Amino acid sequence: MSLDLPGGFEHDRHESSFTDLLRRAGQMPSWDPAAIDHAGVPEATTVLALKTADGVAMVGDRRATMGNLIAHRRMDKVFPADSHSAVAIAGTAGIAMELVKLFQTELEHYEKLEGNRLSLEGKANYLGALVRNQMPLALQGMAVVPLFCGYDESDGRGRIYTYDVVGGRYEEVEYAATGSGSVHAKAYLRAVFRDDLTREEAAAAAIEAIVAASDEDTATGGPDIQRGIYPIVAIVEESGYHELDEAEVERISREVLERQS
């Protein structure tokens, strides 16, 4: 098979965009809002992010629900967007996961073509555009509301962005949460947040916020010691994105639960 050669300026206004490339090839993932009964589609629930002294921490519970059923117990909702940012999802799970995959590919595609990464602001804006493209579905009750955070290499600090269903992008100063349990998670974070949390303290606070949300909201799954299911905890600092390993999250979760009993 022959390659489609890129032209000069006249052919393309978005030379580096992977999403445009897929659209031109007619391979853009799409859903027909009229054809889907949204009560039968899994929903991802609570995710949150908070700033730490050196960057940001992002945590997601593992539950996906379908109406009043538990659809999945071990779902991943926190993903690396690229080496220095993380994205977490709430809302219609299938659409949200496709959106994350598209976002990850887009960032890497841009980096390979241009030789440098997009700025954190640029990544946040791009994610807003992806959410905006899903608006017809959102209006049918299948909303995708991501949470985005990362380490801003140009000014050396962590940043958090939230979105609404129409793609509106808001920068948060201290912490943010989205999904069904977000009200309770935020209420908890409001009480404990300081701007000098260490990475360990932030992870513990975030897990406690998930526990608080799971106490009040049936769609949020807290740490499940019997089944060995724990929240996903990601940290983004100057050194980049990394996830805490399961043993460490288990240890912190057990401490949190013991403190509460």
Added chain:
Amino acid sequence: MTMPFYVPPEQLMQDRAEFARKGIAKGRSILAIEYDTGILIVAENPSRALNKIGEVYDKIAFAGVGKYNEFESLRVAGIRHADVKGFNYGREDVNAKGLANAYAQTLGTVFTNQPKPYEIELLIAEVGKEPDDNRLFRIRYDGTLGDERDFCAIGGQEEELTEVLRDRYEAGLSLDAAIAMAIGAFEAVEERTIPSHEWEAAVVDRGNGRRSFRRLSADEIETARSKS
């Protein structure tokens, strides 16, 4: 109406090949060498902004000699091809063989159908899970595709570099030894010393995680040279 002169196809192809070879011979060569945990690619390149070596996909690197705008457009086309394939299927379904074939098709078509052939040669390197799974492909201006083992040179001094490395190469080199050997081969062929900041070097290394491509800094090159 005037009739065009008849040119026998042999003559036409020969003229085109000669034209392309002349263009390629003007540029500096690129050398790829396998070492214990990956593949090193080295190019003499005084420019800090215009690269000859680039990342295509998780395990795959690209290098081009000749006209910059021509191999740059092929680099971009290759990244697009790989990213779309990896997105629609799976990441491990993107491999160097498929990519090298697509490049060969494209260059072959350009060579016969376009008014002017591309004055470039390409090198595709893929690091495998084991050294035996490493792949080195060379694609010539007319779409001729070849695969190499251990090392591969493209560009004007291809034959001289191959000659030097045939004597010196040994399996299981460390990265530092591979850097010193590659630069030593260039300097032996050109009979001069080239300072460390005038090299462009990158590796695809199986120890680097999912994205195995990494550029080497002038300091790393300097350190490797001083060790040998």
